[in-house]
Amino acid sequence: MAVRRCGVAVAYVFLHILPELAEHQAVFAEALQTGVAGADMGIYILALAGLVVFYGLERAAKLSLGRARQDRRSDAVGADIFWLHIASFTLYNVLIGYLLFHREEPGVRSLIFYGVAMALHFVTNDFGLREDHQDRYDRIGRWCLAAAVIVGFGLGATVTIPEVGIGFLFAFLAGGVVLNVLKEELPEERESRFLPFILGTAGYSALMLLV
Numbered sequence: 001m002a003v004r005r006c007g008v009a010v011a012y013v014f015l016h017i018l019p020e021l022a023e024h025q026a027v028f029a030e031a032l033q034t035g036v037a038g039a040d041m042g043i044y045i046l047a048l049a050g051l052v053v054f055y056g057l058e059r060a061a062k063l064s065l066g067r068a069r070q071d072r073r074s075d076a077v078g079a080d081i082f083w084l085h086i087a088s089f090t091l092y093n094v095l096i097g098y099l100l101f102h103r104e105e106p107g108v109r110s111l112i113f114y115g116v117a118m119a120l121h122f123v124t125n126d127f128g129l130r131e132d133h134q135d136r137y138d139r140i141g142r143w144c145l146a147a148a149v150i151v152g153f154g155l156g157a158t159v160t161i162p163e164v165g166i167g168f169l170f171a172f173l174a175g176g177v178v179l180n181v182l183k184e185e186l187p188e189e190r191e192s193r194f195l196p197f198i199l200g201t202a203g204y205s206a207l208m209l210l211v
Contacts, residue, residue, distance in 0.1 A: 009124070009181045011204040012117035017174050021047060024167040031164035043171045050175025057088050058183060061132050082133050086141045089129065090148040092180075093122075095173045097152020102166050117204075122149075125180060 021043050028039035064081040096118050100111065122145075129145075130137045161169075 008200050008204040009117055009121050011201045012113070013178055013181050015205055015209075016113065016117075017177060021171060021174055024171065027163050027167050031162075031167075043167070046168060046171035047175035047178070050172040050177075051179040052175070054088070054092075054176045054179045054183075057085055058179075061085055065132060079136070082136055082141070085129070085133070086137075086144050089125070090144050092173070092176055093145050093148035094152035094155070095169055097149040097154075098156040099166075099170060099173065100153055101156030102160075121177070121181065128183070 022040075024043055025039045028034075028042050032038065032042060034042075060081050064078045067078075100114065126142065126145075129141060133141055
């Protein structure tokens, strides 16, 4: 099941998130008073920043987990890294919830695709965070992340920021989504099954293209 979920999320990244980044070119070019090349650079620098931030958080968590296991203190990440990890993913989920109301492509169809892909993405993130943080995640972390989506949804329904601000948020979030999709939803080689993965990817891609 996890492999099928990752196929859906990977398809969503390549067929929706990356093309949507390109659609923000005109907004960035007008707001920054630069050409298409400059707008492209700004968009992808923000996406790269999102990827780097979440990669740094992942490395900090793995190093902390490695030290804890080496010292035989526990099988979970340290409390300081736990709070940093949960705070960052709380903001990540707030952004996802907010963008439910402020997608580049409006309408019910876009909402369904976005909602399904992100819901499956949340499930795989949940597995990864639980593996790193163990009981602390079950007691505290998961509730923070669940509440964050609701808060983001509420903010999206009541607060509107300028279109260029939406573009900035989406670009940064896109980098984080790409990193987390590849990190959590592509299994290690010894655990991978190509057929379920390709079925999930092809099925979701075909559905997006057909409708």
